Amino acid sequence: xxxxxxxxxxxxxxxxxxxxxxxxxxxxxxxxxxxxxxxxxxxxxxxxxxxxxxxxxxxxxxxxxxxxxxxxxxxxxxxxxxxxxxxxxxxxxxxxxxxxxxxxxxxxxxxxxxxxxxxxxxxxxxxxxxxxxxxxxxxxxxxxxxxxxxxxxxxxxxxxxxxxxxxxxxxxxxxxxxxxxxxxxxxxxxxxxxxxxxxxxxxxxxxxxxxxxxxxxxxxxxxxxxxxxxxxxxxxxxxxxxxxxxxxxxxxxxxxxxxxxxxxxxxxxxxxxxxxxxxxxxxxxxxxxxxxxxxxxxxxxxxxxxxxxx
Amino acid sequence: xxxxxxxxxxxxxxxxxxxxxxxxxxxxxxxxxxxxxxxxxxxxxxxxxxxxxxxxxxxxxxxxxxxxxxxxxxxxxxxxxxxxxxxxxxxxxxxxxxxxxxxxxxxxxxxxxxxxxxxxxxxxxxxxxxxxxxxxxxxxxxxxxxxxxxxxxxxxxxxxxxxxxxxxxxxxxxxxxxxxxxxxxxxxxxxxxxxxxxxxxxxxxxxxxxxxxxxxxxxxxxxxxxxxxxxxxxxxxxxxxxxxxxxxxxxxxxxxxxxxx
Ligand SMILES: Cc1cc2nc3c(=O)[nH]c(=O)nc-3n(C[C@H](O)[C@H](O)[C@H](O)COP(=O)(O)OP(=O)(O)OC[C@H]3O[C@@H](n4cnc5c(N)ncnc54)[C@H](O)[C@@H]3O)c2cc1C
Ligand SMILES: Cc1cc2nc3c(=O)[nH]c(=O)nc-3n(C[C@H](O)[C@H](O)[C@H](O)COP(=O)(O)O)c2cc1C
Ligand code: FES
Numbered sequence: 001x002x003x004x005x006x007x008x009x010x011x012x013x014x015x016x017x018x019x020x021x022x023x024x025x026x027x028x029x030x031x032x033x034x035x036x037x038x039x040x041x042x043x044x045x046x047x048x049x050x051x052x053x054x055x056x057x058x059x060x061x062x063x064x065x066x067x068x069x070x071x072x073x074x075x076x077x078x079x080x081x082x083x084x085x086x087x088x089x090x091x092x093x094x095x096x097x098x099x100x101x102x103x104x105x106x107x108x109x110x111x112x113x114x115x116x117x118x119x120x121x122x123x124x125x126x127x128x129x130x131x132x133x134x135x136x137x138x139x140x141x142x143x144x145x146x147x148x149x150x151x152x153x154x155x156x157x158x159x160x161x162x163x164x165x166x167x168x169x170x171x172x173x174x175x176x177x178x179x180x181x182x183x184x185x186x187x188x189x190x191x192x193x194x195x196x197x198x199x200x201x202x203x204x205x206x207x208x209x210x211x212x213x214x215x216x217x218x219x220x221x222x223x224x225x226x227x228x229x230x231x232x233x234x235x236x237x238x239x240x241x242x243x244x245x246x247x248x249x250x251x252x253x254x255x256x257x258x259x260x261x262x263x264x265x266x267x268x269x270x271x272x273x274x275x276x277x278x279x280x281x282x283x284x285x286x287x288x289x290x291x292x293x294x295x296x297x298x299x300x301x302x303x304x305x306x307x308x309x310x
Numbered sequence: 311x312x313x314x315x316x317x318x319x320x321x322x323x324x325x326x327x328x329x330x331x332x333x334x335x336x337x338x339x340x341x342x343x344x345x346x347x348x349x350x351x352x353x354x355x356x357x358x359x360x361x362x363x364x365x366x367x368x369x370x371x372x373x374x375x376x377x378x379x380x381x382x383x384x385x386x387x388x389x390x391x392x393x394x395x396x397x398x399x400x401x402x403x404x405x406x407x408x409x410x411x412x413x414x415x416x417x418x419x420x421x422x423x424x425x426x427x428x429x430x431x432x433x434x435x436x437x438x439x440x441x442x443x444x445x446x447x448x449x450x451x452x453x454x455x456x457x458x459x460x461x462x463x464x465x466x467x468x469x470x471x472x473x474x475x476x477x478x479x480x481x482x483x484x485x486x487x488x489x490x491x492x493x494x495x496x497x498x499x500x501x502x503x504x505x506x507x508x509x510x511x512x513x514x515x516x517x518x519x520x521x522x523x524x525x526x527x528x529x530x531x532x533x534x535x536x537x538x539x540x541x542x543x544x545x546x547x548x549x550x551x552x553x554x555x556x557x558x559x560x561x562x563x564x565x566x567x568x569x570x571x
Contacts, residue, residue, distance in 0.1 A: 031537040038311045039535075051539075060553055066530045066540035071356040073532065077539045080553060224356040252356060275360060275533040276351070278400070279313065 008292040009299035016167035019046035026271035027105035039278035047101025057083035067213040072225030076216035096126035118164040135173040147173035150185035157189035171195040183237040195246040223272040224250040238264025254287020264305040317397040325457035335373040342369035344433035345406030345562040349534035351398040352384040365429040379425040414441035416498040421447040423504025449484025453477040485511040513565040523565040544569035
């Protein structure tokens with residue numbers, strides 16, 4: 001008997017943005033997208049978030065910038081990048097031909113720089129939304145980032161929302177006492193969505209030399225090691241805010257992604273997995289689809305927030 | 311660049327901590343140039359998480375060969391693979407050494423230090439096939455650190471060997487041995503791969519003798535495909551000196567562009 005496979009509706013809805021599927025590639029782990037063209041069809045993704053952009057090109061930190069730890073990766077890249085001008089002139093024209101959502105991760109050394117980035121990019125076509133990276137060290141606040149307090153988060157989100165013509169996703173740092181408080185501050189300030197988590201502040205050292213393994217001493221931990229903590233935070237935030245939540249942290253498989261959706265995320269981002277398998281994000285889409293087929297789920301949207309807590 | 315998930319280990323042999331792998335991976339083998347590398351997955355699960363970069367030691371229609379020294383958990387796991395085991399490789403990656411048909415009749419010095427000999431074998435073979443007069447210098451700390459002598463000889467290349475402890479060949483650093491030869495004959499080009507200190511000394515020597523030189527740089531690599539910006543080295547560019555991704559623009563760079571730490 002020939003069985004016709006029922007096709008699963010994979011679309012995701014962020015309200016301001018409809019996605020082909022709920023899988024985005026995460027900022028800083030997917031270059032400017034084009035690096036991955038030899039390995040996957042970018043149009044099979046829900047979209048991707050390009051590497052964090054400051055107004056000016058940035059040097060980044062001296063190496064070593066990476067160290068691997070148990071099921072994780074600590075990075076201290078220092079947000080090296082080409083700046084808005086080169087991005088708009090050299091890279092964005094290439095990205096415009098793609099039928100996929102391109103989201104720009106917006107950085108700034110102070111609130112003025114964040115605003116300048118958005119004002120510049122507002123004049124360019126081909127960007128679906130901004131993802132505000134509020135975890136950038138602030139030069140005027142002893143290197144502390146806006147993500148660390150509800151007040152600075154609120155002020156920055158409010159200012160950028162007002163300055164920009166595009167939907168705004170605020171990406172939270174997990175290195176805070178109460179993630180819900182920060183998420184609420186972003187929501188009150190008018191963010192259209194919340195993404196979490198960025199990396200966890202971490203370090204590794206070499207016992208024999210007693211030196212830190214990263215030249216920068218500290219870095220951000222990502223990968224499977226952080227998944228349970230990320231999942232907890234996504235669940236907490238999704239159950240307390242009304243705006244859509246994009247979940248991430250250690251997603252390696254379709255099952256990992258589905259767990260974040262069940263916990264309340266409307267979409268997910270895949271980060272470190274892209275380094276291990278450059279085609280990981282499309283594999284994850286396929287795995288989500290087969291799981292839905294096997295479980296009689298007609299539309300993946302239906303499982304968002306279906307966590308059963310008694 | 312291909313992800314070959316159907317690669318298979320054909321043969322594995324070792325000398326002490328040094329391992330040689332012959333791998334069936336035809337697509338990568340056919341495309342590979344000397345100086346390029348592959349990213350090898352070491353575990354099926356999440357630990358160790360990242361692929362490991364290894365130079366292409368030789369390549370042909372059937373696949374690639376790798377040569378490595380066990381350095382930690384990843385290379386140790388690889389060293390325990392058995393013939394017939396599946397492997398997952400991405401490659402060939404990076405830009406290789408400059409090797410052109412126009413080099414016929416020219417003289418080349420190829421220098422490998424320790425595990426840095428890995429890409430030198432493929433390079434020397436390709437240079438030889440193009441009629442380049444090639445001298446290979448092969449240095450290690452002790453005799454056990456220069457296990458590929460026979461392999462070179464079988465390929466018709468007699469390497470000039472050195473050991474730091476004098477247990478085989480020239481007693482002293484390979485850079486001293488190269489220095490003595492540079493004083494006698496000036497090659498048209500010098501290529502090297504090995505510890506940073508060795509390459510830095512060779513860069514200075516080559517510059518002093520006016521010999522163009524290319525070096526294979528190393529760094530911890532997160533992805534190997536230009537996406538993580540983890541693998542940077544200080545390189546002189548048109549726009550000034552900057553942190554340059556060696557997986558993408560390298561790992562081979564001309565000596566005059568490298569700013570050594
Ligand atoms: C382009 C390139 C080509 C290479 N080719 C070869 C080769 O042909 N043969 C060979 O033996 N080795 C080669 N290496 C080095 C090899 O990649 C490392 O030895 C390996 O990644 C170590 O992994 P591990 O898990 O065994 O050790 P780990 O436990 O990860 O590390 C052990 C030690 O090696 C250092 N290390 C980790 N990664 C690297 C790295 N990428 N480069 C240098 N040191 C590192 C660590 O800091 C630590 O001190 C190459 C490196 C690069 C970047
Ligand atoms: C090398 C590297 C660079 C990153 N760069 C950025 C960045 O520029 N902007 C940002 O918001 N997040 C950045 N991140 C964080 C990721 O986007 C993601 O939030 C985090 O890695 C957790 O997801 P994962 O465990 O799937 O990697 C970076 C992560 C890594 C590993
Ligand atoms: S290893 Fe990731 S950019 Fe070079």
